[in-house]
Amino acid sequence: MHSIEPALDESAVPMLERAASIGVWRLALAGGGKLSWSNQLAAIHGQPPGYAPPAQHACRHYEPGFQARMEQLLRACSVDGTPFDEEAQIVLPDGRRAWVRSLGEALRDEQGHIVAVQGAVQEIAPRGLRPGTLLRMGAALGSGEAFVTVDGNGQYSYLNEQAERLLGAGSPQLLGRRFWNSFQKTVRLRLEEQFRSACSRGVRLEFEELDAHLASWLEVRAFPFAGGMALHLRDVTSRRKAQQQLRLLEGSIARLNDIVIITEAGPFSEPGPRIVFVNDAFERRTGYTRDEVIGRSPRLLQGPNTQRAALDRIRAAMEEWRPARVDLVNYKKNGEPFWVDLDVSPVWDKERKLTHWVAVGRDVTERKLAEEKIQHLAFYDPLTRLPNRQLLMDRLHAALNDPARPREGALMFIDLDNFKVLNDTLGHQKGDMLLQLVAERLRSCVAKGDTVARLGGDEFVILLENRGDKPLEPATGARAVADRILAALGEPYVLPGYLHHSTCSVGVTLFSRSDRTVSELLKQADLAMYQAKGSGRNTVCFFDPEMQAVVSANAALAADMRQAWREKQFQVEYQPQVDVAGRMIGVEALLRWQHPQRGVVSPEQFIPAAEETSLIIPIGRWVLDQACAQIAAWEHRPDRAHLSIAVNVSVRQFRHPEFVDEVMQAIEQSGIQPHKLKLELTESLLADGIDVTIAKMGSLKEMGVALSLDDFGIGYSSLSYLKRLPLDQLKIDREFVKDILTDANDAAIARTVIGLAHSLDLDVIAEGVETPEQRDFLARQGCLSYQGYLYSPPLPVAELEAFMDRLAATEAAPA
Incomplete structure (x- = not known):
């Protein structure tokens, strides 16, 4: 017979605990947590049988220096199942200390969820140990x-x-x-x-x-x-190496700008994988701290606009243990949404068992907002929120080519009158406010379905459609809309601290679906608008073929100018400038063009064309070189050495980035004294970019070049600008001199300019002086320098030299 050894009686467990000085404990996680201690564990802590502290104070018997560490180990074991084996000191009721070894591990249910933590405590250095x-x-x-x-x-x-x-x-x-x-x-x-x-x-x-x-x-x-x-x-060599690698890894991850979240490999269904790690970028960008998210589901970042389709793609990838990448809307702790470019990847151990999920998210909120903004900017003006040129062009193409669109229509080009003056006097902020108010008024003038667009600056375009089948109806409807626009835009504008009055000029061209191109329509409406401005502004002008003829004539003139420049048809003439005693003090260099077929072309014709075609840049440089060469020639003659030459500078020429360098180069190459070169600038330079203008004038002044303000009183000058300009001279325009004896306003303006020049310690010269009476009136007011036909018309160099010889002979003759 075989004897059967009896099974170990459970009543022997307490005896074993006492023999090994080991006590056991169990912490149930459900229902807020319940902590159970064995009697031996109570004895180790110096407590009576049946004693167990509340679950929330499970670590309070440890010495204070060990409590935080034990709480951390217990929490990690409860959340992600990390077992622990730690030695620590406990405090007995009588104040003595004892060393214990504490072990803990997680208990899971059939679904793998952690439901409890259990462990043992062994007294390893008890009191009185021998x-x-x-x-x-x-x-x-x-x-x-x-x-x-x-x-x-x-x-x-x-x-x-x-x-x-x-x-x-x-x-x-x-x-x-x-x-x-x-x-x-x-x-x-x-x-x-x-x-x-x-x-x-x-x-x-x-x-x-x-x-x-x-x-x-x-x-x-x-x-x-x-x-x-x-x-x-x-x-612990292996552990030290692993810890070092882990610290390097954690340090690298912590310093990433991208958000990093690591979760346990739990199922995607509720409650989902739990977070076990987040980096510093996560805290910065979400507003959550690590303690607030460890142990929770990443779902806490979802909100009302989080895309369900993106979440479904992540779910499908996780169920198949493969990576996924999506753009996802998440929410910060304060409820603010933000976009992340999210990569989710599985992590396996050596046995190919899935252990964790790693999600790396790059905050792409700015990129997403920029994409939306770019999309809007592609078709709408950011200031007025009107359709921009691109959207207008698309609608124009459709209006001309889409069979479903009406056969007739009108295109209107609208430009605000004197808008630059408002910008310069009140500032660009109020200018922008005015443009926004104009946009609102234009919308109110058209029917639903019509397009109001802003091309840029103060230019607006309106596309009118659905005007009927009869040819006259588009014109009648366009005229009615144009009249409403003139009335609406002519009403005062209430700007902060200012009541502004403005008008506009409107150009209109009519079209049918296939007769012209989009580019032609825009050009025609633009031409009609300029015709309206030329007619006195605040009016409407319809395009007609005569406008096109003018444009063609201007184009032919521009072509002739290019040929004239290549063939050296231009020449410089000089008009004398004299003082009150009739002595020559200098000349003004004037550009002239003798065309083989056209004859003498007026500067009033070809100078604007040169400005438009940018030919004024090389031509202006050539005139400057000619003037400097002439000064150099006169410097060798004692009777001519005192003469200066004034050279007109166009706005486009002055604004050229190399203009100052070109002036310096012309002076250095000719070797002249810089003060004998006088540059005459027009008031239109002050209409825009005043700070840049003043800076350039300052650079010229430092060279020693004299500066004169031409056409003073007819343009954009104001006392606030004038006192900042480094000028040497003001020039009274011929328009005021012409009627100075018969027009009280012209006389008053002349007196004002002369008085202003004296008060600013500037020289003053009058142009267009044709009679002794005009000269005498100006002299009585204090203007002692003159230029005009009273003395001489503009002359070629040879005739000018003869004129100066005659003048010198007259001065030398005995009285």
Whole structure:
């Protein structure tokens, strides 16, 4: 017969707990958490049988320096199932301390969810522990851990087999040697001091150091007892390397600008995978702290506009254990939405078991907003929110080519009158406000389905459709709309602190679906608008073929000018400038064009064309070189050396970025004294970019060049600008001189300009002086320099030289 050994009686468990000084505990997570202690665990803590603290105070019996660490371990085990094995001090009811080893692990249900945490506590250095007990403890640990004892001088007194194996030597070789001598020389003295201090105070000593003989890192935990210390030794080289790599990885991830979230590999269904790690960028960009999200589902970032289709793609990828990439709307802690370009990838262990999901999200909110803005800017003006040129062109193409559109229509080009004056006097901010008000009024003037667009600046275009089948109806309807526009835009505009009055000029061209191109229509409406401006502004003009003829004539003139420049048909003439005694003080250089077929072409014709075609740039430079060369020639003659030459500078020429350098180069090449060159600038330069104008004038002034303001009083000057300009002279325009004796207003203007010049310590000269009476009137007012047909018309160089010789002879003749 075989005897049957009886099974272990569960009543023996408490006896085993007492024998090993081990107590067990269990923390149920459901229902707010319930903590259970065995009686032996209560005894270890110095408490009566049946005692167990509330779950929220499970770690309160630990010494304060260990409480945070134990709470962290317990929380990690509860959330992601991380087991722990830690040694710590507990505080007994009488205030004494005891060392314990605490172990914990997670319990899961059939679905893999963590439902409880359980563990054990072993008293490893109880109060009153004797050396013999330590030796027995070392023997008991012999099957697992390296254990040694050292005396009060740090000399080995006992080693178990694991310690001998770990230290690479047997007890005969190690007994009597000081344990710190195996570590690096640089730390031996420090370890000795720490050891002796711990022994004298009876406190625990714990450190990790590199064993110089083994080239391995050892973890040492030392517990004091009477006459020495008990040491647990553990090779932690692999752990140290892993920790170092982990720190490098965590440091790198923490510094990423991209959001990083790591979750456990739980199912995607509710409650979903739980977050176990987030980096610094996550906290910065979401407003959540790590403590607020660890253990929670990433769903906390979702909101009302999070795309369901993107979430479904992530779900499908996770179910198939493959990566996914989506653009997703997430929400910050404060409820603010933000876009992320999200990459979600699975992580496997060595056994190809799925362990975690890693989500890396780049905040692309700015990019998304920029894409939306670009999409809007592609078709709408950002200031007025009207359709822009691109959308207008699309609608014009459709109006001309889409069979479903009406056969007749009208295109209107609208330009505000004197808009630049408003910008310069009140500033661009009020100018923008005016444009927004204009846009609103234009919308109110057209029917639904018509297009009001802004081309840029103060230019607007209206496309009128659905005007019927009869040819006259589009014209009648367009005229009615144009009249409404004139009336609406002529009403005062209430701007902050200012009531502004404005008008507009309107050009209209009619079209049918296939007779003209979009480009032709825009040109015709633009021409009609300029015709309206030329007719006095605040009016409407319809395009007719005569306008096209004018444009063609201007184009022919421009072509002739290019040929004239190539064939050197231009020449410079000079008109004398004299003082009140009739002595010549200088000349003005004037450009003339003798065309082989056209004859003499008026500067009033070809100068605007040169401006439009940019030919004024090379022509202006040529005139400047001619003037400097003439000054240089006169400097060698004593009777001519005092003469200056005034050169007109166009707006386009002055605004050229190389203009100042060109003036300097002309002066240096000719070798003249700079003050004999006078540049005459028109008031139109002050209409825009006044700061740049003043800066350029300052550079010319530093060279020594004289500066004169031409046509003063008819343009854009204001006292606020004038006092900032580094001028030498004001020039009274011929329009005021012509009727100065018969028109009281012209006389008053002339007196004002002369008085202003004197008050600003500037010279003043009048052009267009044709009679002695005009000269005498100007002289009485204080203007002592003149230019005009009273003295001489513009002359070629040879005739000018003869004129000056005659003038000199007259001055030399006896009275």
